[in-house]
Amino acid sequence: MRRITLIFSVLAASMLLLTGCDFMRALAGRPTSEEIEKRAALIKREQGILQARKDSALRVEAAIKREADSLALCDSLLHLGFAVDRPERLGGIAPGTYGYRYSVVVGAFSTIENAQKYAADYKEQKGYDAILIPTLKGYKKVGICHTNDIFEFWDSMKELIEKGYTYKEASILINEEAL
Numbered sequence: 186m187r188r189i190t191l192i193f194s195v196l197a198a199s200m201l202l203l204t205g206c207d208f209m210r211a212l213a214g215r216p217t218s219e220e221i222e223k224r225a226a227l228i229k230r231e232q233g234i235l236q237a238r239k240d241s242a243l244r245v246e247a248a249i250k251r252e253a254d255s256l257a258l259c260d261s262l263l264h265l266g267f268a269v270d271r272p273e274r275l276g277g278i279a280p281g282t283y284g285y286r287y288s289v290v291v292g293a294f295s296t297i298e299n300a301q302k303y304a305a306d307y308k309e310q311k312g313y314d315a316i317l318i319p320t321l322k323g324y325k326k327v328g329i330c331h332t333n334d335i336f337e338f339w340d341s342m343k344e345l346i347e348k349g350y351t352y353k354e355a356s357i358l359i360n361e362e363a364l
Contacts, residue, residue, distance in 0.1 A: 255335035259359075262342060268356040272320065278360060283318045287338040288328035288358040289345065291315070300325035318358065328358060 210217050216224070263269065270290055272278045291307060294300040297317070304315035304327045313329040320326065330341035345355070 258335050258339045261339075262357055265346070267342075270326075270356040270358045272358070272360055272362070278318060278320055278362070283316075283328075283360060285328075285331035286333045286360050287335060288318065288331040288360070289342070290318070290326045290328050290356045290358045291354065292327040294325050294327070295323060297325050300327055303327050326358065 206218070259269075292300070292303050294303065300317050304317060307313060307315040307327065307329070315327050315329050316331060318326040318328050330338065330345065332338050332341070342357075
């Protein structure tokens with residue numbers, strides 16, 4: 186009898202050594218190493234998806250805040266008395282000729298020669314890079330402080346105001362099609 190017990194013990198020990206813990210886990214109804222690895226991979230993948238959603242939500246939240254801040258800046262400019270000039274008033278901006286969203290318009294001309302002369306004089310006398318903004322109705326606007334970022338534009342406007350510019354000398358061009 187002792188011999189049978191010894192043989193049975195040796196067989197049980199060899200089964201444990203040869204088959205490992207997975208065999209015992211399977212007998213006990215517990216997940217095996219392979220199943221645990223699959224679940225861990227699934228959890229990691231789900232955590233990545235969740236993190237991507239969180240990151241996306243944070244980007245949307247930041248964009249909403251930035252948009253709200255930009256609207257507040259536009260309101261501030263309007264309260265200072267600056268007129269907002271929309272391209273639609275003059276038939277729109279000629280396609281492919283002006284790629285900025287914000288600009289300060291310091292002049293508008295019916296002839297390109299007068300607009301070019303004014304832009305050159307403006308750059309020479311006041312130091313601003315003036316560019317021509319052609320409209321579909323034939324007017325050529327002269328713009329300075331062009332940018333796609335409302336916060337850069339606000340800084341430029343503060344600088345202009347500090348230099349003595351007033352709403353009588355300039356208007357704000359907001360080109361919605363630029364973005």
